Amino acid sequence: MAAPALRGSLLALGATRRATAHGPFDVAEFRNVATHRSAFALVRGDVRGDAPVLCRVHSSCVTSEFLGACDCDCAGQLEAALAAIDGEGRGVLFYLAQEGRGAGIVAKARDRMIVQASRHRTTTFEAYERMGLHPDARRYGEVADACALLGVEAPLVVLSNNPGKVSALEREKLRVAEMRPLARDASPFNAHYLEAKRASGHVLGTARADAAELPRAVACTTPRPLHGLPDVLHVATYLLPVGGSIDAPVWVELDAFVDLASRAERIALRGG
Known part of the structure; x- marks a missing residue:
């Protein structure tokens, strides 16, 4: 990894080789010393030099990537991007802790609750507006800093379906050669x-x-403390399709909480 070890607020912590379903990747770990969040870069091959670099900038999605939910396309895009980089033999995937388009898991849960309570007459972007949030609060300064630490100077071929992401990367002074869409079929869910x-x-x-x-119907509720636990706020409940097959997932209830003492966001699943 190129020196210096600290670029902006991003600290490089080293790299290890990890096996994946799409072959081995060198996983570089970073820590943002300002936000205390981790970030990762999964690197295949030598990404230095002048040749354009195949790149995916991916935001974390706990529900699809760890719980197996199928109500979004996040996990599918992650797998498709790793497969594309494996096929190319060279590239990098940046994995950022920007759940819920940068608003966090609690805001994401309230978004899903609002959308479902409306029977999908309200969109996810309208729900964010209703909550007083920007529709996409993600920032990509960490990508620019990580590129500098990794020695990536060539233009990026960005694996994305989102032209807004390309514009945001360019605002961070990153050169983008092209946007290459990740084709994924929609499911009923x-x-x-x-x-x-x-x-x-x-x-x-x-x-x-x-x-x-x-x-079943979903109610739109206001945050309230749990009985006997006044420092824990229940902020949302919504229905999440998980596991099973893409054609017949299991519906569970996801509850989201804020622990006022620790300021931690927490989720729990019920039913099935």
């Missing part, structure tokens, strides 16, 4: 979400007509 993204300018196919119906 993420059809509403992908249609909202398509309508907002993402490069996606036409909407599916067979979007899945919720198994």
